Amino acid sequence: MNAQTYLAYDYPLLSAFWTMLWFFLWIMWFIVLFRVIGDIFRDDSLGGWGKTGWLVFVIVLPFLGVLVYLIARGKDMGRREVAQARAQQQAFDTYVRETAAGGRSSSVDDLARLSEMRARGDITDAEFARAKDVILSGGAPAGRASSAPSTPGASVPSDPGR
Structure with a gap:
């Protein structure tokens, strides 16, 4: 077993690939973290102490906290996001209708x-x-x-x- 093992860093192109992969995963992690934190604040069904508990859990133990939050409340997280998008679209449509009509009904x-x-x-x-x-x-x-x-x-x- 005297064979030489080659690592990714022995090849410059593979090294660049691994660097980009880790950078991409790092960016994705922050996106998921901030979406979870935003969902904690957006959720109207959680009380103040519930929001505080989830927020502390996500900040103190970020990987475990985000993973548990996504498992426990991931489905509702998607529903809240869809509801918010629909509400924003409806508000935009109402604004456009009122603006196009000049604030007066036809x-x-x-x-x-x-x-x-x-x-x-x-x-x-x-x-x-x-x-x-x-x-x-x-x-x-x-x-x-x-x-x-x-x-x-x-x-x-x-x-x-x-």
Whole structure:
């Protein structure tokens, strides 16, 4: 058994490969560590002491703490991340809709709401026709048009803040 053994460091290219592999694993470890720490803070089902316990466990014994956390709470970690992504997408979609509409609902939306109100019996056909005319003429929104006094001599109470 006098054979010479060659290590990875005897070949410069293999040495570079091992260095890159360890560097990649080191970076991946930090990504997993920070995702676990972020999930601990994001989780609403954990109380303050639970979050503190998991955080101490992950910081004091990082490899074991992260491994145990991923085994114990990994499935819920994915669900929380998906729920957060959906909430962010919904908030973004709402923002885009409001911004594109200029902060005001379109006449189509107003007519649909009026139609629903008439179908429920909240307004009469005459009120519906009057509000529809106001919307189609580009006047005030439907809510203001249907609440206006119907008699010509009636006055609207003035706003004390004006």
